Amino acid sequence: MFDKLHEACGVFGIFGHREAAKLTYLGLYSLQHRGQESAGIASADGERVYVTRQMGHVADIFDEPTLAELPGQIAIGHTRYSTAGESKLSNAQPILIDCVHGQIGVCHNGNIVNANEIRERLVRAGSIFQSSSDTEVVLHLYARSQAGSPEDAIVESITQLTGAFSLALIRKDQLIAVRDPHGFRPLALGRLGDAWVVCSETCALDLIGATYVRDVEPGEVLIIDASGLRSIKPFPPQPLAHCVFEHVYFARPDSEVFGESVNEVRTELGRRLARETGVPADVVVPIPDSGVCAATGFAEEAGLPLRFGLIRNHYVGRTFIEPAQSIRHFGVKVKLNPVRSILSGQRVVLVDDSIVRGTTSRKIVKMVRAAGAREVHVRISCPPTVSPCFYGVDTPRRSELIAATHTLDEIRRYLGADSLGYLSLEGLLHSVRGQGKSYCSSCYTGKYPVAFPQDQAAYLQLTLKPNDDNAEPQPQEQPETVA
Ligand code: SF4
Numbered sequence: 001m002f003d004k005l006h007e008a009c010g011v012f013g014i015f016g017h018r019e020a021a022k023l024t025y026l027g028l029y030s031l032q033h034r035g036q037e038s039a040g041i042a043s044a045d046g047e048r049v050y051v052t053r054q055m056g057h058v059a060d061i062f063d064e065p066t067l068a069e070l071p072g073q074i075a076i077g078h079t080r081y082s083t084a085g086e087s088k089l090s091n092a093q094p095i096l097i098d099c100v101h102g103q104i105g106v107c108h109n110g111n112i113v114n115a116n117e118i119r120e121r122l123v124r125a126g127s128i129f130q131s132s133s134d135t136e137v138v139l140h141l142y143a144r145s146q147a148g149s150p151e152d153a154i155v156e157s158i159t160q161l162t163g164a165f166s167l168a169l170i171r172k173d174q175l176i177a178v179r180d181p182h183g184f185r186p187l188a189l190g191r192l193g194d195a196w197v198v199c200s201e202t203c204a205l206d207l208i209g210a211t212y213v214r215d216v217e218p219g220e221v222l223i224i225d226a227s228g229l230r231s232i233k234p235f236p237p238q239p240l241a242h243c244v245f246e247h248v249y250f251a252r253p254d255s256e257v258f259g260e261s262v263n264e265v266r267t268e269l270g271r272r273l274a275r276e277t278g279v280p281a282d283v284v285v286p287i288p289d290s291g292v293c294a295a296t297g298f299a300e301e302a303g304l305p306l307r308f309g310l311i312r313n314h315y316v317g318r319t320f321i322e323p324a325q326s327i328r329h330f331g332v333k334v335k336l337n338p339v340r341s342i343l344s345g346q347r348v349v350l351v352d353d354s355i356v357r358g359t360t361s362r363k364i365v366k367m368v369r370a371a372g373a374r375e376v377h378v379r380i381s382c383p384p385t386v387s388p389c390f391y392g393v394d395t396p397r398r399s400e401l402i403a404a405t406h407t408l409d410e411i412r413r414y415l416g417a418d419s420l421g422y423l424s425l426e427g428l429l430h431s432v433r434g435q436g437k438s439y440c441s442s443c444y445t446g447k448y449p450v451a452f453p454q455d456q457a458a459y460l461q462l463t464l465k466p467n468d469d470n471a472e473p474q475p476q477e478q479p480e481t482v483a
Contacts (some may be wrong), residue, residue: 043074110164183218270297277421
């Protein structure tokens, strides 16, 4: 319902704990924000691999009897939001196969940009795919590998992939973690007693009482079995391209990703936003929950009070029944309600992390005005989103990104705000380590670090004016690859 980009997935894996499936279930609770369409767990007991996966939230899928059917001291788990592939059970993960190298299951966060190419090649060679997910190609490459050992077959498979992939794989007696050489998506390594844990975000380690050891390095493969943990680095070195949007919006503020506290980075974005786009005002109000950290930094820097002038209802399901008599902005009202005593008569700075199409922001501005605000100044803690993501984030077509086709003042007028300010790209990149040199920021620049096939690039080439479905398609520039 909210006009936001969506993260693709969360992954979790554990080796060497007698409650492996239960701890994975708990870990997935912490990673629920990374995907709410489906979830699954695979476990292994040294003899074979077991799997359960369903559409829905973690809490709706797993209970004591379900978890009891997942025995063993090894497990992997996944929360999914579909980016490549449709939202249906056959695309839920872990995906499990049995082949000449034995059973193997996989969980994936990211997007394999050459998946279609590989898939076409394999289909011509006789492979039969069960899903439309990009992840399935990993298993087909593994099954067809002539390598002498399962480990070599994994290495042979993953080194054919390009794009973004943080993977957790399970065999009957092994947990394997893989991170692509650009390090697009996070993947942390932790310890719980003698057990090893891998997960997308460190908040999952906190929940189960594990300690953070380090990140799985970009281009690293960790093989964990009864003989311990081994690290191999089969990829040629590549420029790093951590997703900066993990810091802006996706990751939980209580996580550390790419070696930095998300809360600290996000608060700094707010401070810089205040320095760059400060405006005379009475109160700073975050759009909850995503705007809270940046609003805190903004208020601190601007010397203004931070007040929670919008209250979010956390108990709204994915769908709800609308009244026959249409209520204006019903969808947003179900989730957010203004606090009139905070907003009435005030000059309000509304802080959020991003604007995608602008549709929700426009409704929120109207809601704040209707609650009596004298002025509404919208401040966004990242630069305008002008290009789609091909590395594991659900982005609308370029034509639907309001900042790709409209000037700042056109967007301000569409939102109905008195003023609008975005953080600059420099401001964003100076808020993360190394002035952002190891980060991907393609959705703000249109310059892509990893090339993608032209059938996907074609998707960038048409644009329709937002809110005008009858407008003629306009030619757009080709995306630029800077690899
Ligand atoms: S394009 Fe944007 S969302 Fe995608 S990986 Fe790069 S920074 Fe992240």
